[in-house]
Amino acid sequence: EAGVVQSPRYKIIEKKQPVAFWCNPISGHNTLYWYLQNLGQGPELLIRYENEEAVDDSQLPKDRFSAERLKGVDSTLKIQPAELGDSAVYLCASSLGGGTPDTQYFGPGTRLTVL
């Protein structure tokens, strides 16, 4: 069974440019998460989707970050405009949803470098 797929794996952009990351969760997983991971730290949740609904976006910097999961499957995370401090690894995870505990499975991440 395929795991969580993310693309691109690496992205280098100049500050003030827009960037987008794509995630395809494990088939059948209703819950999708976007995390940010800074070097040397554990992942921090940005947003959680239950199907197509964003149920927790309290940690998402909404002035420049946006996310969507239009059909309740794939998701896109966008940053516009990017800042130097946005350089990090952006991880997508998915879980079955609908109960607890609900084990999350992570994709390989997209490493963003903002110059």
Next chain:
Amino acid sequence: GESVGLHLPTLSVQEGDNSIINCAYSNSASDYFIWYKQESGKGPQFIIDIRSNMDKRQGQRVTVLLNKTVKHLSLQIAATQPGDSAVYFCAENSMDSSYKLIFGSGTRLLVRP
């Protein structure tokens, strides 16, 4: 790939020895705990989990111990192998945080051949 956790606490063990990685969690209301392994350039990989109504759970070569009294979690790896070298994170999950996973600071495990 780029390393995750260049400044993390490091545990160095000899191949074949047992490893113990410790984690202190923060929320006394947490009821579910997970250990993840993260290799360089990869996302966290699920290893083992435990609910708060248990104090020990065993998997293949791994054991997780939970001490709720002192809010401490440990991961024991038996007969550590070079492929076990990675950064290990514990994560906690609770109803009062809307079941959001809260990750601890990681520990880098280095296995000496």
